[in-house]
Amino acid sequence: MYEIAGDPRLAKFLRTSLTTLANGSEPLLRELAEGVLSGRVNLREAVASDAYGEALSSAFERFSAYYDRLDGDEKERLTSETAQQLDDLLDERHPKP
Numbered sequence: 001m002y003e004i005a006g007d008p009r010l011a012k013f014l015r016t017s018l019t020t021l022a023n024g025s026e027p028l029l030r031e032l033a034e035g036v037l038s039g040r041v042n043l044r045e046a047v048a049s050d051a052y053g054e055a056l057s058s059a060f061e062r063f064s065a066y067y068d069r070l071d072g073d074e075k076e077r078l079t080s081e082t083a084q085q086l087d088d089l090l091d092e093r094h095p096k097p
Contacts, residue, residue, distance in 0.1 A: 016089060019033070
């Protein structure tokens with residue numbers, strides 16, 4: 001993961017995101033994340049693989065549809081909350097629950 005992230009803080013974010021996917025309900029995304037976290041597969045190879053393409057595309061489409069339904073204020077609030085959560089994670093201001 002470090003070869004993709006380059007920065008240890010971004011690698012931490014990536015690891016946290018993959019852990020979330022590994023604990024999620026989508027079997028193919030869970031498999032992808034578990035493989036990357038365990039070192040069995042390289043992240044670049046995994047996301048480029050046809051095996052995971054449909055699951056990744058579907059997840060992005062669901063998020064895009066959700067985001068498109070938000071009004072301007074909701075998008076601004078989501079963006080602000082996400083930025084704060086990312087800052088907290090990367091700066092380790094708050095320990096993970």
